[in-house]
Amino acid sequence: xxxxxxxxxxxxxxxxxxxxxxxxxxxxxxxxxxxxxxxxxxxxxxxxxxxxxxxxxxxxxxxxxxxxxxxxxxxxxxxxxxxxxxxxxxxxxxxxxxxxxxxxxxxxxxxxxxxxxxxxxxxxxxxxxxxxxxxxxxxxxxxxxxxxxxxxxxxxxxxxxxxxxxxxxxxxxxxxxxxxxxxxxxxxxxxxxxxxxxxxxxxxxxxxxxxxxxxxxxxxxxxxxxxxxxxxxxxxxxxxxxxxxxxxxxxxxxx
Amino acid sequence: xxxxxxxxxxxxxxxxxxxxxxxxxxxxxxxxxxxxxxxxxxxxxxxxxxxxxxxxxxxxxxxxxxxxxxxxxxxxxxxxxxxxxxxxxxxxxxxxxxxxxxxxxxxxxxxxxxxxxxxxxxxxxxxxxxxxxxxxxxxxxxxxxxxxxxxxxxxxxxxxxxxxxxxxxxxxxxxxxxxxxxxxxxxxxxxxxxxxxxxxxxxxxxxxxxxxxxxxxxxxxxxxxxxxxxxxxxxxxxxxxxxxxxxxxxxxxxxxxxxxxxxxxxxx
Ligand SMILES: Nc1ncnc2c1ncn2[C@@H]1O[C@H](COP(=O)(O)OP(=O)(O)OP(=O)(O)O)[C@@H](O)[C@H]1O
Ligand SMILES: [Mg+2]
Numbered sequence: 001x002x003x004x005x006x007x008x009x010x011x012x013x014x015x016x017x018x019x020x021x022x023x024x025x026x027x028x029x030x031x032x033x034x035x036x037x038x039x040x041x042x043x044x045x046x047x048x049x050x051x052x053x054x055x056x057x058x059x060x061x062x063x064x065x066x067x068x069x070x071x072x073x074x075x076x077x078x079x080x081x082x083x084x085x086x087x088x089x090x091x092x093x094x095x096x097x098x099x100x101x102x103x104x105x106x107x108x109x110x111x112x113x114x115x116x117x118x119x120x121x122x123x124x125x126x127x128x129x130x131x132x133x134x135x136x137x138x139x140x141x142x143x144x145x146x147x148x149x150x151x152x153x154x155x156x157x158x159x160x161x162x163x164x165x166x167x168x169x170x171x172x173x174x175x176x177x178x179x180x181x182x183x184x185x186x187x188x189x190x191x192x193x194x195x196x197x198x199x200x201x202x203x204x205x206x207x208x209x210x211x212x213x214x215x216x217x218x219x220x221x222x223x224x225x226x227x228x229x230x231x232x233x234x235x236x237x238x239x240x241x242x243x244x245x246x247x248x249x250x251x252x253x254x255x
Numbered sequence: 256x257x258x259x260x261x262x263x264x265x266x267x268x269x270x271x272x273x274x275x276x277x278x279x280x281x282x283x284x285x286x287x288x289x290x291x292x293x294x295x296x297x298x299x300x301x302x303x304x305x306x307x308x309x310x311x312x313x314x315x316x317x318x319x320x321x322x323x324x325x326x327x328x329x330x331x332x333x334x335x336x337x338x339x340x341x342x343x344x345x346x347x348x349x350x351x352x353x354x355x356x357x358x359x360x361x362x363x364x365x366x367x368x369x370x371x372x373x374x375x376x377x378x379x380x381x382x383x384x385x386x387x388x389x390x391x392x393x394x395x396x397x398x399x400x401x402x403x404x405x406x407x408x409x410x411x412x413x414x415x416x417x418x419x420x421x422x423x424x425x426x427x428x429x430x431x432x433x434x435x436x437x438x439x440x441x442x443x444x445x446x447x448x449x450x451x452x453x454x455x456x457x458x459x460x461x462x463x464x465x466x467x468x469x470x471x472x473x474x475x476x477x478x479x480x481x482x483x484x485x486x487x488x489x490x491x492x493x494x495x496x497x498x499x500x501x502x503x504x505x506x507x508x509x510x511x512x513x514x515x516x517x518x519x520x521x522x523x
Contacts (some may be wrong), residue, residue: 056425078427088422091517092440101436103428133517153426 002156002189004032009064023214035187041205047215068202089134096130102153112241140171160192282458306487314487330471338396349408374460399460407449411442430456443517
C-alpha cells in the first residue's frame with residue numbers, strides 16, 4: 001500500500017539546455033518497502049529537499065517517476081503528507097482544529113473527525129491542550145501537533161524535512177524518542193531528511209546517503225539494530241563511522 | 256549632553272506633573288476668552304465668525320434636542336454603510352488578484368490608473384451621472400473605500416506564508432479550500448487594516464460629497480449653516496464628524512481584537 005518507489009528520477013532547475021541550469025538530482029532510484037523508516041543524509045544543497053518535494057507532489061521530476069503503492073504521484077495530498085521544519089501550523093486554528101483540518105478535507109463526518117482527533121491528541125500526548133493556539137505552545141509541542149495533524153489523515157507515506165532542526169538539543173532528543181514510539185504504534189512508510197548521522201541511525205531502518213550536487217544515491221545502509229538503540233553499542237559505533245566515511249569521502253572521489 | 260539646566264529641569268518636571276487634559280482645557284479656556292471677551296471688543300464682525308465654546312455647547316444641546324443633529328448624522332451613517340457594503344466587493348476581487356497572476360497582470364494596470372485619482376475629483380462627473388442625492392454621495396464614498404481595501408487585500412494575500420499553503424495542500428486541500436481556509440484567513444488581519452483605512456477615507460469623502468451634492472447629512476448641515484452665518488452649528492457639525500470618525504475606528508479595532516485574537520498577539 002505505502003511502498004514508495006523512486007525510479008531514475010532527475011531534477012533540473014531551469015532550462016536543461018541553458019548554461020544556468022542546476023542539476024539538483026541525477027538518476028536517483030530508491031525502493032522503500034511499506035512501513036519502512038528511511039532517512040536521507042547528505043551535504044547541504046545535495047537535493048534532499050528537492051527529492052522530498054517530488055515525493056510530496058510539490059514538484060515534478062524532470063525525468064523519471066515517483067510512485068506510491070504503484071500509483072504515480074502527481075500532486076500533493078493526504079496520501080503523501082509532509083511535516084515541515086517550521087511546523088506550518090495554522091495560527092488561527094487551535095490544536096484541535098489544526099488536527100481536524102485534514103480530516104475535514106477528507107470529508108469525514110464530524111463524529112469520526114472528533115474520534116480521530118482524540119486518538120491522535122492522545123498519541124502525541126497533548127491532552128488538555130486542544131483549545132490552545134499554536135503561539136501558546138512550545139516548539140516541541142508545536143511539532144507534536146504537526147505530527148498528529150499529519151498522522152490523522154492516515155498518509156501512506158509520511159515525509160519530514162529536518163523536522164527537529166529548530167528544536168534545542170534536549171527537546172530534539174525527546175522528540176526523536178517520541179517519533180520512534182509513535183511510529184511503532186502506527187507504522188507508516190516514512191522518509192525523513194536530516195543532517196545528523198545520529199538522528200538517522202537512531203530513527204531509521206534504512207539510511208540513504210546522497211552525494212554532493214548533483215545528488216546521486218551513494219549508498220543505502222541498512223540499520224539492523226534493535227530499538228531503542230544504544231549509542232554505546234559496538235554496532236552503532238561502527239555504523240556511525242561507516243556513514244561518516246560515506247559522507248566525507250566526496251573529495252577523494254572527485255580528485 | 257551636559258548636566259541639565261536647573262530651570263529647564265524644573266519646567267520639565269512641572270510639565271510631567273500636569274494632568275493629561277490640561278492643554279486641551281487650557282485651549283478651550285483661551286478660545287472662550289478670545290471669542291467672548293477679546294474679539295467682541297476689538298472686532299465685532301470677526302466675533303460673529305468665532306463662536307465661543309459655551310455657545311457651541313448650548314447649540315449642540317439644542318440640535319440634539321430638536322433631533323436635527325441625529326437626522327443628519329443618521330443620513331451620513333447610512334450613506335457610509337451602503338457605500339461600505341458595495342466596497343466590500345474589493346475583498347473577493349483582491350483575493351483573485353492576489354492569488355491568480357494572470358488576473359493581477361490584467362487588472363493591475365487599470366487599478367494603478369484609477370487609484371491615484373482622488374475620490375473628490377470624481378464629484379463633478381458623478382453629479383452629472385447620478386444627479387444630486389444619495390447615489391452620487393455613495394459613489395464618492397465607495398471610491399474612497401474601495402482602493403484601500405483592495406490594495407490591502409492584494410498585499411495580504413501576497414504575504415501569506417507559502418509553507419501554510421503547502422501544508423494545506425499536503426493535507427488534501429483543493430484550490431478552493433486553500434483560498435477559503437488558508438489564504439483568506441491569513442490575509443484577514445491585513446484586510447481588516449484596509450477596511451479601517453477605507454472607512455476613514457470614506458468618511459472624509461462623505462463629508463466632501465455632502466458639502467456639494469446633498470440635502471441631508473453632516474456635510475450638508477455645516478454647509479447650510481454657512482449660508483446663514485451660523486458658525487456655532489458649523490463647529491458642532493465639525494466636532495461631530497471628527498468624533499464619529501474616531502468612534503468608527505475604535506469600534507473596528509475592538510472588533511478586530513475580539514474576532515482575530517491570534518492576529519493581534521502576533522503583531523505584538
Ligand atoms: N526552485 C529552485 N530553483 C533553482 N534551483 C533550486 C531550486 N530549489 C533548489 N535549487 C537548487 O537545487 C539544489 C538542491 O537544493 P535542495 O534544497 O534540495 O538541497 P538540500 O539538500 O535540501 O539542502 P539543505 O541541506 O541545505 O536543505 C541546490 O543547489 C539549490 O540551489
Ligand atoms: Mg533542505
